[in-house]
Amino acid sequence: MEILHFTDGINPLVMERSIELAVSEAPAMVGQHIDYDSPLLLLAETEVRILLGESLRMVGAGAIQQMDGQMCELQVGIVAAIDDEAEEPRLAGFIQYKPRLFTTGVATIGYAAVGKEYRNKGVFTQMLNELKSQYSVLTLDCPLELVPMYEKLGFKAENAQGAHVGMSSGPMTGQNWMHDQEYLDAQLSYKRAKEEIRTKLGKGTRDAYAKRDADTRKRIAEIHTMLNAHGARA
DSSP: OEEEEESSOOOHHHHHHHHHHHHHTGGGTSSSOOOTTOTTHHHHHHHHHHHHHHHHHTTTTOEEEEETTEEEEEOOEEEEEEETTSSSOEEEEEEEEEEOBTSSSEEEEEEEEEOGGGTTTTHHHHHHHHHHTTOSEEEEEEOGGGHHHHHHTTOEEEEEETTEEEEESSOOOSBOOOOOHHHHHTOHHHHHHHHHHHHHHGGGHHHHHHHHHHHHHHHHHHHHHHHHHHTOOO
16 A cells, blocks of 8 residues: 655646545535435535635645734645555545644544545555554544544544534644635535535425424534533533
């Protein structure tokens, strides 16, 4: 297994395969609780395709933006695991991250995934170790089901982040940055996904969104229960 770390640009094939892998795991990647059989799955897939694609295009781009009155470089990196023993090199997994602003040695993991055939083989740990060699403290949001895995990797559940659990490997400093819902709503492909769902579901559209929101509230309540049991702030 070859571990590659991209910070000054990204291999186009790694970018394409990373997005494909993340989209295939879209329900675990978004802030609402959506099942694979949800009629709103397309919306989750489109969100991941837009936001991860935008992040990966920023790898090595040197984007500058004013934040809190200061001009900051918005950096993005990706650690990729490549199966170089296969007949053709294959992407086994990836971790996309952003160094936090106004600090050093701290980064936020955005999207991360390992292909099903490569799970439970230490691939994620190898990628995480590469990232840890550059950043002493990491933070991330993950589904409730993945909390035990991340705890074994040295992360601690800290708070609720939508339908996900906010976790960190140490004291957090600096500031994260990301695109908000307003940005997402303005994207043409996201608008098209919403329209396709409305066309398909018709009068059932409102019920689908209501179920998603109810499922999300239920999951948030479950996260708060877990956090209270762990003695963390909810």
